Amino acid sequence: MDELIEAIAAKQNPSVVGLDPKPGIVPAEVISALADEVLHEVEGEEALPTLLATAYFEFNRAIIDAVADFVPAVKPQIAMYEALGSAGMDTYAMTCEYAKSRGLIVIGDAKRGDIGSTAGQYAAHLSGFANLSAYFEGENATGNSLPQSIKNLLKSSKNLDVWHEDSLTVNPYMGSDGVKPFIDEAVSHNKSIFVLLRTSNPSSKELQELILQDGKPVYEHMADLIENWGASNIGKHGYSKVGAVVGATHPEEGKRLRELMPHTFFLVPGYGAQGGTAQDVAGMFDANAEGAIVNSSRGIIGAWRKSEDYAKNQGNMSLDNILDIVRESASAAAKNMRDDLRHAVYR
Amino acid sequence: MDELIEAIAAKQNPSVVGLDPKPGIVPAEVISALADEVLHEVEGEEALPTLLATAYFEFNRAIIDAVADFVPAVKPQIAMYEALGSAGMDTYAMTCEYAKSRGLIVIGDAKRGDIGSTAGQYAAHLSGFANLSAYFEGENATGNSLPQSIKNLLKSSKNLDVWHEDSLTVNPYMGSDGVKPFIDEAVSHNKSIFVLLRTSNPSSKELQELILQDGKPVYEHMADLIENWGASNIGKHGYSKVGAVVGATHPEEGKRLRELMPHTFFLVPGYGAQGGTAQDVAGMFDANAEGAIVNSSRGIIGAWRKSEDYAKNQGNMSLDNILDIVRESASAAAKNMRDDLRHAVYR
Numbered sequence: 001m002d003e004l005i006e007a008i009a010a011k012q013n014p015s016v017v018g019l020d021p022k023p024g025i026v027p028a029e030v031i032s033a034l035a036d037e038v039l040h041e042v043e044g045e046e047a048l049p050t051l052l053a054t055a056y057f058e059f060n061r062a063i064i065d066a067v068a069d070f071v072p073a074v075k076p077q078i079a080m081y082e083a084l085g086s087a088g089m090d091t092y093a094m095t096c097e098y099a100k101s102r103g104l105i106v107i108g109d110a111k112r113g114d115i116g117s118t119a120g121q122y123a124a125h126l127s128g129f130a131n132l133s134a135y136f137e138g139e140n141a142t143g144n145s146l147p148q149s150i151k152n153l154l155k156s157s158k159n160l161d162v163w164h165e166d167s168l169t170v171n172p173y174m175g176s177d178g179v180k181p182f183i184d185e186a187v188s189h190n191k192s193i194f195v196l197l198r199t200s201n202p203s204s205k206e207l208q209e210l211i212l213q214d215g216k217p218v219y220e221h222m223a224d225l226i227e228n229w230g231a232s233n234i235g236k237h238g239y240s241k242v243g244a245v246v247g248a249t250h251p252e253e254g255k256r257l258r259e260l261m262p263h264t265f266f267l268v269p270g271y272g273a274q275g276g277t278a279q280d281v282a283g284m285f286d287a288n289a290e291g292a293i294v295n296s297s298r299g300i301i302g303a304w305r306k307s308e309d310y311a312k313n314q315g316n317m318s319l320d321n322i323l324d325i326v327r328e329s330a331s332a333a334a335k336n337m338r339d340d341l342r343h344a345v346y347r
Numbered sequence: 348m349d350e351l352i353e354a355i356a357a358k359q360n361p362s363v364v365g366l367d368p369k370p371g372i373v374p375a376e377v378i379s380a381l382a383d384e385v386l387h388e389v390e391g392e393e394a395l396p397t398l399l400a401t402a403y404f405e406f407n408r409a410i411i412d413a414v415a416d417f418v419p420a421v422k423p424q425i426a427m428y429e430a431l432g433s434a435g436m437d438t439y440a441m442t443c444e445y446a447k448s449r450g451l452i453v454i455g456d457a458k459r460g461d462i463g464s465t466a467g468q469y470a471a472h473l474s475g476f477a478n479l480s481a482y483f484e485g486e487n488a489t490g491n492s493l494p495q496s497i498k499n500l501l502k503s504s505k506n507l508d509v510w511h512e513d514s515l516t517v518n519p520y521m522g523s524d525g526v527k528p529f530i531d532e533a534v535s536h537n538k539s540i541f542v543l544l545r546t547s548n549p550s551s552k553e554l555q556e557l558i559l560q561d562g563k564p565v566y567e568h569m570a571d572l573i574e575n576w577g578a579s580n581i582g583k584h585g586y587s588k589v590g591a592v593v594g595a596t597h598p599e600e601g602k603r604l605r606e607l608m609p610h611t612f613f614l615v616p617g618y619g620a621q622g623g624t625a626q627d628v629a630g631m632f633d634a635n636a637e638g639a640i641v642n643s644s645r646g647i648i649g650a651w652r653k654s655e656d657y658a659k660n661q662g663n664m665s666l667d668n669i670l671d672i673v674r675e676s677a678s679a680a681a682k683n684m685r686d687d688l689r690h691a692v693y694r
Contacts, residue, residue: 022468023482028492035497048476048504051497079461083471083479085440085509089433113518114426114458115548121369124430129395132430135370145375145662150382150398157395162432171460173520173543175550196520201462203522210568213558218565221557315492 001192001243001265002235003166004105005290007072013338014285014345016107016267017067017330018297019076019095021056022083025302027310027326031055033319046087053087056080058319059326060095063301066327067334068102075107075267075295096164106165107267111196112182113171119181125168126185126193129160167192169245169267172222179229183242187233192241192265195226198257200247200270219253220260227261239265239291246284248276248294255283258291266292272299272337278344289346296337301326303333348539348590348612349582350513351452352637354419360685361632361692363454363614364414364677365644366423366442368403369430372649374657374673378402380666393434400434403427405666406673407442410648413674414681415449422454422614422642443511453512454614458543459529460518466528472515473532473540476507514539516592516614519569526576530589534580539588539612542573545604547594547617566600567607574608586612586638593631595623595641602630605638613639619646619684625691636693643684648673650680 008014023031034054042050064074076099081092096106112122124131136146136154146154170182170193182193198208198219208219223244230240240263246254248270258266266284270276271294284292304310304322307329313321355361370378381401389397411421423446428439443453459469471478483493483501493501517529517540529540545555545566555566570591577587587610593601595617605613613631617623618641631639651657651669654676660668 020465023479032492032494032497035494039496039500045504045507048500048507049509051500052479077461077465077468079459079465079468083468083509086433086436089436093432111459111461111518112426114424115546115551118367118424118426121424121426121430132370132399145379147379147382149386150379153386153395153398157392160392160395162396162430171458171518171520173518173554174546174548175553175555177548177550199462199521201521201524203524204462206522206572207520207565207569208522210565211560213560213562215560218554218557222554225553 001239001241002237004073004192004265004293005237005239007105008290008293011070011072012342012346013070013072014293014341015071015334015337016073016075016293016295017063017071017300017334018109018295019060019063019074019301020080020297021059021301022080023052025298026055026059027304027322029317029322030059030319033322034058049084049087053081053084053091056084056088057091057094058323060091061098062323062326063330064099064102064104066331067300068104070338071104071334073105073107073293074099075109077297078108078110093163100164100166105167107167107169107194108163108165109169111169111171113174113178115174116177116181119178123181123185125163125165126182126189126191128162129157130189131185133158165191167194169194169196171196172225176225176229183229183233186241192243194243194245194267195229197222197226197244198246198250198253200249200274200276204247223257223260227264230263234263237290239263243267245269248281249274251280251283254281258284258286262286268292268294272296278340281341282344285345294341300330300333300337303329348586348588349584351420351539351612351640352584352586354452355637355640358417358419359689359693360417360419361640361688362418362681362684363420363422363640363642364410364418364647364681365456365642366407366410366421366648367427367644368406368648369427370399372645373402373406374651374669376664376669377406377666380669381405396431396434400428400431400438403431403435404438404441405670407438408445409670409673410677411446411449411451413678414647415451417685418451418681420452420454420640421446422456424644425455425457440510447511447513452514454514454516454541455510455512456516458516458518460521460525462521463524463528466525470528470532472510472512473529473538474536475509476504477536478532480505512538514541516541516543518543519572523572523576530576530580533588539590541590541592541614542576544569544573544591545593545597545600547596547621547623551594570604570607574611577610581610584637586610590614592616595628596621598627598630601628605631605633615639615641619643625687628688629691632692641688647677647680647684650676
């Protein structure tokens, strides 16, 4: 988590841009402009997924270019890409890789979770091929019977990254043996995770707010678990590699959780389109104005929809024109958010 | 859920085979045998992921061929494929498609979950491109500004499947607005979901067994929610499209949940390698010996490791030889499981 904290401090900007493309958020003009080229090369069932996946990537690249200089991190939501099949998954990986090449920290919003050995496979999001290579090493019969050519390939692929994230969101419904494999890989590879704690959506209360026999809500019990999972891996800024997701739509609970979880960094969704304000999230930061990063997706990547330039030129734009409008609108919206947060948080 | 119930009845076999490949479960001989061909075509960073993804598919095809005649369903665990990147995701989709072509019902074990509009994108697992096409239709500006060629493509792609599952496992941590989008698509496309309720792993108790102020454990409260989610979509055999995951490692709780949830079909992991027996799961079936399907993964797909033929021929096998051993061992193990369950359940 140290790298994220330092990137926030360097840019004086505790915000993360959610890269959640879908039709309607990605301008139809981008899809149209790429159609000839893509449909010339790809036919049949692959055509539409490949066209959308290509458009999503061009769109993401424009957003990343627009914000890389003053935003510390991006958070691609993998569901958007998974909806396109494996062409979309390629775009997800390429988006993460491109964001990293622009110096951004990448928080993969995958909300993965499963039990022990399966969680270990999902943890490849953090470890790349290092955990698969382990199966082939040592006394393990799997590795010993392989020919030398494959052993060499395994050796050279050991540091191969798969999805190119720095951090991953994780679902805790199955308890600690579903989360520990992610923590292990985060510690081994100097990455981090954010465990779902108090999500921003209205029905999160159906489970998370249930009152236990000791009078506490379920989410406070989860808060204890999460704080504990991080106890052995606290970094130099006082926060562990195990963060928590706490929605901006719960300002009072967020403030209390900040007190209960002094070593847990918060990823805060729900600002902007979902109704959370800078004032709502201010209490989720610590006394040093650290300890949280606030996400906005639609408010930034969809800002072009409210642009005057877009309204003026609609129906008559090249790919460069529309991407310029996307970049300018995203940059302005992301700067507004930064300034809004600075004002509320850095007092 | 009707199709699953009918397939179980037709084969008199309430079991599902988990397709969870990984190195060690997929014989090194399969990987070796495919190396020349794959590495001749693919170089660099793609080489190892492509080789493993190819080996996983050949392995899965052998398992599917071995069990298709007497097993009603398979359950690929998507984490195993996701660990390989998008090459692995291709293998996941191809595996689901191949299993369907062999008449099997495919339960995608993805444990996905997110809030509202994001869950709607994950629900493409059930809807294919139908839900994306909706963005381009009607009064929506996105669609109206597209050229005719793309409109035609959208039209012809409307029924495009993405991952080729019949059913999907879903995580309920975020409450009903994280689950409803999956239910909507299940209802629209005659598919089903299984919501995590009482998972088979030891630490599932950390959240699922917490006692609420009314004296009930969290999982019983979740059971009420899940039974309710299915109330409006009950099929002709009395079970809804919203099933639940209940581990074989909790026989007493499973029996009680069977009583509490008369319209909820159970997917039961934890048989075999995780310690659950046919006797343990018998109470999760209803009075007609319906209402549940029991999963085994390692016990079936890893059965070749205990084969005498394998021990005898190790180090000297063609691809056909090793796949024959995989098929024969999986078939025998799956028949044992079927007979074991028949004996305990069909009394």
